[in-house]
Amino acid sequence: MNAITWATFEPLLPEMLLVCTGLVLIGLDLFAEKTREVLPWLTVLGCVTVLGMVLGERNVSAFGGMFLTDSYGVFFKVISLLSVIMATLMGEHYRRVHGLRHGEYYALMVFAATGMLIMASAGDLMVLYLGLELMALSVYCLVGMNKREAVSAEAAIKYFLMGVFASAIMLFGMSLVYGLTGSTSIAEIARFTARTGLAENPALLAALGLMIAAFCFKVAVAPFHFWTPDVYEGAPTMVTAFMSVGPKAAGFAVFGRVLVSGFPELQPHWGSLLAILALLTMAVGNITALVQTSIKRMLAYSAIAHAGYSLLGVLAGTADGLSATMSYLLIYGFMNMGAFAILVLLSSRGAHHESLDDYRGLAKNHPLAAVLMLIFMFSLTGIPPTAGFIGKFYLLRAALGAGYTGTVIGAVIFSAISAYFYLRVVRNMYMSEPEGELDFSYSPGISAVLGLALLGVVGLGLLPGTIIGRAASALLGQ
Amino acid sequence: MIPLSWYMALAAILFSIGVYGFLTRRNIIIMFLSAELMLNGVNLNLVAMSYYLESMRGQVFTFFIITVAAAEAAIGLGIAICLYRNRRTVYVDEVNQLKG
Amino acid sequence: MTAAPSFPPQYLAILILILFGIGFGAVTLYVGRFFRMSRPYHEKLVAYESGNEPTAEPRMRFSVKFYLIAILFVVFDVEAIYLYPWAVTYDRQGLFALVEMFIFIFLLLAGYVYAWKKETFQWEK
Numbered sequence: 001m002n003a004i005t006w007a008t009f010e011p012l013l014p015e016m017l018l019v020c021t022g023l024v025l026i027g028l029d030l031f032a033e034k035t036r037e038v039l040p041w042l043t044v045l046g047c048v049t050v051l052g053m054v055l056g057e058r059n060v061s062a063f064g065g066m067f068l069t070d071s072y073g074v075f076f077k078v079i080s081l082l083s084v085i086m087a088t089l090m091g092e093h094y095r096r097v098h099g100l101r102h103g104e105y106y107a108l109m110v111f112a113a114t115g116m117l118i119m120a121s122a123g124d125l126m127v128l129y130l131g132l133e134l135m136a137l138s139v140y141c142l143v144g145m146n147k148r149e150a151v152s153a154e155a156a157i158k159y160f161l162m163g164v165f166a167s168a169i170m171l172f173g174m175s176l177v178y179g180l181t182g183s184t185s186i187a188e189i190a191r192f193t194a195r196t197g198l199a200e201n202p203a204l205l206a207a208l209g210l211m212i213a214a215f216c217f218k219v220a221v222a223p224f225h226f227w228t229p230d231v232y233e234g235a236p237t238m239v240t241a242f243m244s245v246g247p248k249a250a251g252f253a254v255f256g257r258v259l260v261s262g263f264p265e266l267q268p269h270w271g272s273l274l275a276i277l278a279l280l281t282m283a284v285g286n287i288t289a290l291v292q293t294s295i296k297r298m299l300a301y302s303a304i305a306h307a308g309y310s311l312l313g314v315l316a317g318t319a320d321g322l323s324a325t326m327s328y329l330l331i332y333g334f335m336n337m338g339a340f341a342i343l344v345l346l347s348s349r350g351a352h353h354e355s356l357d358d359y360r361g362l363a364k365n366h367p368l369a370a371v372l373m374l375i376f377m378f379s380l381t382g383i384p385p386t387a388g389f390i391g392k393f394y395l396l397r398a399a400l401g402a403g404y405t406g407t408v409i410g411a412v413i414f415s416a417i418s419a420y421f422y423l424r425v426v427r428n429m430y431m432s433e434p435e436g437e438l439d440f441s442y443s444p445g446i447s448a449v450l451g452l453a454l455l456g457v458v459g460l461g462l463l464p465g466t467i468i469g470r471a472a473s474a475l476l477g478q
Numbered sequence: 479m480i481p482l483s484w485y486m487a488l489a490a491i492l493f494s495i496g497v498y499g500f501l502t503r504r505n506i507i508i509m510f511l512s513a514e515l516m517l518n519g520v521n522l523n524l525v526a527m528s529y530y531l532e533s534m535r536g537q538v539f540t541f542f543i544i545t546v547a548a549a550e551a552a553i554g555l556g557i558a559i560c561l562y563r564n565r566r567t568v569y570v571d572e573v574n575q576l577k578g
Numbered sequence: 579m580t581a582a583p584s585f586p587p588q589y590l591a592i593l594i595l596i597l598f599g600i601g602f603g604a605v606t607l608y609v610g611r612f613f614r615m616s617r618p619y620h621e622k623l624v625a626y627e628s629g630n631e632p633t634a635e636p637r638m639r640f641s642v643k644f645y646l647i648a649i650l651f652v653v654f655d656v657e658a659i660y661l662y663p664w665a666v667t668y669d670r671q672g673l674f675a676l677v678e679m680f681i682f683i684f685l686l687l688a689g690y691v692y693a694w695k696k697e698t699f700q701w702e703k
Contacts (some may be wrong), residue, residue, distance in 0.1 A: 130542055164550055
């Protein structure tokens with residue numbers, strides 16, 4: 001038995017700090033009700049501190065390879081923390097407008113962030129599972145947060161049942177992998193598979209299939225996407241924004257790590273499987289989004305479609321592909337958070353203003369909100385010079401380089417289709433007459449989110465080199 | 479000594495009963511019970527494999543699964559109670575405000 | 579591993595015991611039918627509640643408060659499984675494991691305080 005000392009825990013410090021932040025938040029909420037106003041700022045402070053610690057992390061493999069603080073993980077941690085920070089700031093605005101009474105919102109956000117950080121660093125299936133569940137359990141509660149609203153509870157129970165089912169399927173796959181390779185360490189699984197020529201073993205393929213199905217559930221890839229629209233619509237808007245960015249990025253982190261460093265020998269199998277799933281996902285997401293009348297639901301289908309785009313990089317299984325997926329997820333985080341922030345901004349007490357018609361003539365009365373929405377919609381479509389274009393460009397190039405020409409052609413076609421429903425929002429805002437008066441005001445929280453998102457979308461669009469370089473240098477031990 | 483394949487067969491049967499129950503039943507509580515049955519199939523698999531591989535990892539994994547399952551049960555029942563207070567039902571078919 | 583695993587002989591006794599148990603019960607119940615008389619009347623068919631009149635349906639509904647207590651019980655009960663491996667290897671782990679376990683218990687305690695403060699243990703709210 002190796003001696004365990006406190007130094008062993010050093011790589012875990014950011015996660016520990018987050019847990020402490022969460023406990024402090026709960027404590028303040030319970031015992032000092034007057035401090036509720038500062039809770040969001042305290043959360044942001046904690047997350048920014050952790051972000052700084054994460055960026056300064058050295059490349060360490062702790063607990064016998066169970067916990068890896070490599071730059072691949074750090075990149076995903078940054079995306080997760082940014083999503084938590086932005087969702088918290090949105091919560092600050094939501095509290096002013098709708099009166100968010102639950103201090104637990106912030107604590108649950110922080111615990112979800114802890115789970116995502118653990119997922120991004122997981123070098124072992126056990127740690128991966130624990131991180132995944134810590135994140136998922138927190139998000140189940142967040143979805144059902146408005147307990148007086150029936151749709152919120154309905155969304156929560158649907159998400160919960162689907163999530164539990166997916167976890168069980170993933171665990172069955174993991175147990176088979178453990179039985180076949182004798183280890184739960186991702187690196188050890190790859191070594192064992194290579195040494196014993198297990199790659200063509202049908203049981204291993206079945207186990208991998210079960211795990212892929214479960215990961216597809218988590219990141220909302222068709223045909224495992226059924227829960228997504230309902231849950232995204234029923235959840236409070238800032239939770240939807242958070243779910244479509246943070247947990248999705250963390251899901252892709254484990255997706256990439258398990259497939260690329262755990263099962264590199266099986267790439268021909270999972271690569272072609274994911275190519276089909278990516279195509280199907282883009283088709284389902286983009287085509288169903290065409291007929292939506294609620295912007296929130298449209299963004300839910302758009303989130304499915306974007307999961308399809310992000311898969312393009314993973315399925316290539318190459319360094320280029322992974323770095324393209326990573327930078328795309330960061331860019332997607334900024335633009336999607338921005339779009340949802342506009343939704344949060346426009347909602348007022350008693351009316352959510354989520355339908356397309358509510359955006360008619362927005363440009364006339366509220367030019368700033370309209371121009372921001374325009375930029376985010378352009379970016380989601382992938383129109384240059386926004387960041388969305390850069391992200392898609394690298395993804396398509398990576399998939400093309402790996403030889404998935406058919407999938408790339410499909411992606412381009414569906415991307416063109418998606419222009420219809422994104423630009424319909426823009427048309428409504430600029431080319432229609434306003435119907436009703438929208439009453440809203442910019443709070444510090446929502447202004448910060450919009451500023452951050454705008455900075456991300458425009459900054460990464462004009463200077464893509466910084467982020468792509470960072471993502472490329474952050475590859476799985478390569 | 480009972481061969482490993484017997485344990486694995488039992489685990490697979492438990493897991494399949496769980497999948498079948500989850501997909502066919504419409505009562506939220508029963509669906510959740512089915513999911514728990516699936517988890518128990520996994521636990522059995524892990525413990526049996528751990529015994530045969532003479533490595534402790536499988537059993538440690540089982541500990542974690544049991545704990546997480548308990549937390550899941552708490553949250554699931556909590557959400558079900560919340561839903562029942564709002565809608566007076568625990569049947570998924572009757573929970574259909576969100577669609578389109 | 580053999581292709582078709584044979585039955586492990588040391589478990590044969592258990593199989594015989596199971597078969598014997600089922601067989602004994604089935605045979606005695608079936609044979610009894612030939613000897614006993616069947617004369618049912620109302621008092622005999624009523625559910626037995628220690629001589630009292632049954633007051634409600636057996637499938638009565640429980641108050642939702644019981645579920646809340648049950649949920650809390652499940653969560654705090656399961657954490658005990660971590661105490662067993664810790665207790666077994668305690669003498670080899672030393673002070674470090676003791677501190678670890680205190681942190682673990684502290685986190686549980688935080689949950690307990692939360693539940694307490696939220697008045698979950700209050701029967702009448």
